Amino acid sequence: MKELKERILKDGKCFSGGILKVDSFINHQMDPILMKSIAEEFVRRFDGTEINKVITVEASGIAPAIMVGYLLGLPVVFAKKKQPSTMENMLVTEVFSFTKNQPYTICVSKDYLQPGDKVLFIDDFLANGNAGKGILDLVRQAGAELAGMGFIIEKAFQEGGKLLRSSGIHIESLAIIESLDDCQIKLT
Ligand code: 5GP
Numbered sequence: 001m002k003e004l005k006e007r008i009l010k011d012g013k014c015f016s017g018g019i020l021k022v023d024s025f026i027n028h029q030m031d032p033i034l035m036k037s038i039a040e041e042f043v044r045r046f047d048g049t050e051i052n053k054v055i056t057v058e059a060s061g062i063a064p065a066i067m068v069g070y071l072l073g074l075p076v077v078f079a080k081k082k083q084p085s086t087m088e089n090m091l092v093t094e095v096f097s098f099t100k101n102q103p104y105t106i107c108v109s110k111d112y113l114q115p116g117d118k119v120l121f122i123d124d125f126l127a128n129g130n131a132g133k134g135i136l137d138l139v140r141q142a143g144a145e146l147a148g149m150g151f152i153i154e155k156a157f158q159e160g161g162k163l164l165r166s167s168g169i170h171i172e173s174l175a176i177i178e179s180l181d182d183c184q185i186k187l188t
Pocket residue numbers: 018019020021022027060096097098099123124125126127128129130131132155160
């Protein structure tokens with residue numbers, strides 16, 4: 001996706017440990033015009049796939065997911081990172097955070113992820129695939145089906161893409177970072 005790639009090269013900032021900061025248009029300040037184009041591209045790439053719900057993880061996945069849900073006319077569920085004391089019937093799993101270097105739990109109510117649901121997972125980054133694995137676990141616990149996974153940015157020098165694709169999941173990434181070595185952003 002040309003527009004996204006150009007924006008990453010223009011405004012993305014490289015940090016040590018293979019981290020790309022896109023705080024000026026995705027992760028802190030958000031560009032809704034670019035986000036709309038991102039969502040349109042996801043819709044195009046998953047055209048023909050049977051989906052009845054979009055799922056994401058709070059917080060950075062919510063913006064692209066809600067845009068995709070809006071375009072498809074489908075509900076959007078976000079996995080919460082803290083289990084609310086007022087909510088029962090939760091499906092829970094553990095995810096290892098790449099950026100925080102520690103595990104955290106994510107949960108979704110059984111009311112909003114149900115047997116037979118065909119869900120599309122949308123997130124901002126694909127790094128080691130831990131968030132994706134966590135969502136897959138919640139989907140399986142619910143007896144639902146994963147229709148695919150869409151990421152705005154995939155870092156191909158980390159293992160997530162290979163790992164998730166090797167388990168047969170339809171993955172679409174709109175911009176693929178080949179390397180961040182020497183703080184140079186190299187896109188495929
Ligand atoms: P994974 O679960 O694939 O290992 O990591 C993906 C999650 O970690 C994303 O949801 C994102 O929040 C965060 N993440 C991983 N790598 C980066 C990065 O380079 N930059 C930013 N901003 N977030 C990242």
